[in-house]
Amino acid sequence: MLELLHIENIAVIEEADIRFCPGFNALTGETGAGKSIVIDAMGAVLGGRTSRDLIRTGAEKAFVSADFSGVAADLAGLADTGTAPDENGHLLLQREIGADGKNLCRANGRPITVAQLRRVGEELLNIHGQHDGAQLLDEERHGAYLDRFGRTEEPLCAYRTAYDAMAELLERMKALQMNEAEKARRVDSLKFQISELERAELVPGEEEELTQRRNLLRNGEKYLSALSGADYCLNGGEDSGGALAAIRDAEEALAGIRTLGDDLAELYQRLETACCEVYDLAETVRDKRAEFDFSPAELDAVEGRCDLLYRLKKKYGATVEEMLEYLGRCREELDAIETADDTLARLERMLVKAKEAVMMAGRELTKARKTAASVLEQRIQKELRDLDMNKVRFAIEFSEKAPAPDGCDTIRFLMSANVGEDLRPIAKIASGGELARIMLALKNVLAEQEAVGTLVFDEVDTGVSGRAAQKVAEKLAQVSRHKQVLCVTHLPQLAAMADTHFSVEKGERKGRTFTQVVQLDRQRRKAELARITGGTKVTDALLQSAGELLDEAEAYRRGL
Structure with a gap:
């Protein structure tokens, strides 16, 4: 409340x-x-x-x-x-x-x-x-009202599951169905794209490696010059020793006194460690200098490969991985088109069973709805009699329709406002007051x-x-x-x-x-009722009538 x-x-x-x-x-x-x-x-x-x-x-x-x-x-x-x-x-x-x-x-x-x-x-x-009464004029809502009254959630859910399965099959069949000219064009397009991507022999991650190699090759002279300079500083040349030789000399100079104290031993140990580290650095620099082989032909090949990937990316994907995924989809689509006739035949057999399931679920839903409709007609009829509509007849009409998401029934509320008149759609014969009372019922x-x-x-x-x-x-x-x-x-x-x-x-x-x-309170209620009845001019007679109206209403409520 x-x-x-x-x-x-x-x-x-x-x-x-x-x-x-x-x-x-x-x-x-x-x-x-x-x-x-x-x-x-x-x-x-x-x-x-x-x-x-x-x-x-x-x-x-x-x-x-x-x-x-x-x-x-x-x-x-x-x-x-x-x-x-x-x-x-x-x-x-x-x-x-x-x-x-x-x-x-x-x-x-x-x-x-x-x-x-x-x-x-x-x-x-x-x-x-x-304005809800006007909703009764929309016959598409009538089925929803009936389902709400009849609590048909279970059969309706079963029907929609079957209908969705059938609809999915129809969509798959529609995607496979195309005329021969359209099929030939699509096959040619797919084969060209597959061929172009296959010739490229794409490798995941190669773009990053190519980019690094291209940068290295473009800066080959600078790269060699830097390594040569570092090698000379570490290993020295014909006329002088490098940093490695100097550290070794320092190590030999301290070797004779390293036993004279802990601090000298520690100092010697540090020089020994530094010598090993510098030796490793010197060997690494020398190896890199020896293994680098700058070739203009290799640079041209790398540049060409990068250009090819750039052109392919504009058509097939932002990365090599995306292009490979696109290639996989093209192969699947081509295979589906080439085997479409077999697939369609298989789907058609599945569709027959799906339609049978839909019709069976639809019959169960219709049965539940008709059972609910019979009760709802009686309940609405009783409510309408209580609302002073004794001569009005109310009925719910069912007619078959092609399977749709809401079932296989077209449901309409019908009424006859006068004795001897045929039942007709509410939208065509109900007055505003009748609509309001039917909606209230x-x-x-x-x-x-x-x-x-x-x-x-x-x-x-x-x-x-x-x-x-x-x-x-x-x-x-x-x-x-x-x-x-x-x-x-x-x-x-x-x-x-x-x-x-x-x-x-x-x-x-x-x-x-x-x-x-x-x-x-009661006194102000009388005045308000008198105003509603008579407008701005409230007379003693209106006030008396309002009091009588309140008394009659109170007596009615006591009798409930």
Whole structure:
């Protein structure tokens, strides 16, 4: 149950705390006072789509929080957020909307994503908007309503698994099917690319080695000059000794006194170590100088190989490894084209079995849907009688269609508004008031199937008046005995039937428009009902009539 809705800087509402009660809660007010803004705030805190335009002019951010009680610990989607209701079963949802478009959402103080907030919100509260009745005009939604009522998840999942397997086979067959001219062109193109890459005899990692060798060859004279200079310094020449000879002389000079003290022994040892190291360096430099063989022909060959790799990379991949992967794909595609006829024949045999599986799963899904449709027709018919639509007949029509992701059935809701008239599609004959009541009936039936504890109805009275309005009010009162109901309304019958009545009032202060939400006592309820009934001129007769309406509603609620 939604206990407290806190709103800050949402449109014309600067700040408001609305403490909802169990049972039937009604919100009334002048057109434009901000009733729908309260509904928008509920949608926002439940993860609905929002716009920065929702933020009050001059404010940097908007904030909404909703405190729910009686929340089950195993509520769907809640485990993904890493949070849980407190020990009293309370769950606090919060959403902050910034002017920069950023959102900050929390569940019991723990940050969560908007998607997680939406998933949890769907299990706590259901909003029936004033335009939802028009959804009944979209026949593509009728199957979804039936599946939702019939809980056909299992057969629908089995069907979609079979359908997806069939669709994958069809895609594979489509990829293999091409005319002969197109096939010949593709084969020629693949063979040319394969031949060009195979002639290159690509080797993984060779590009890096070639680059290093090319740099070395391009700087051959400099390389030899440096090595020669280092060799002369280390090994010396015909006329002088090098560093190695000098270190050896120093080592021999200290050899005779190394036993005279620990420090001299250590010094001699260091010279000995240095001599070994310099000797290794001298040999390495000499070997590198001897093994380097500069050849202009080799440089030309390396340059040519680098140029070839550069040209191939522009066509087949950024690296040698990528070009080799592309070569592998070309070989696979060529092989697939050349063996396409055999592959197609094999896939066609598989497709026959896949289609049989789809049709079998489709029949099971249709069977489950027809069973659910029979029950839903009876339930909707009963709800419509309760809503003063005794002469209306409601039926669900099935017709076959080619397999599609949603099944093999075309499902349509039909109705007959008058005795003796044939059943026809709702979109063609239902009036606005009939649509509203049929949608209300459908929502009520679906709500009984779900664990959602709070139902919100935003102006479900559109197109409804008189006796029909009284029936709608009674139906909402009945629903409120096992679900919390929040209803935005313009009808006195609905407002009078509520257990708790709020007035949404708009005013001005310091040149700014402000909206506040006030809970009404009986005296103010009478005045509000009189205003709804008679407009701006509230007479004693209207007040008396409003009091009688409240008495009758209270008597009806006591009888539930």
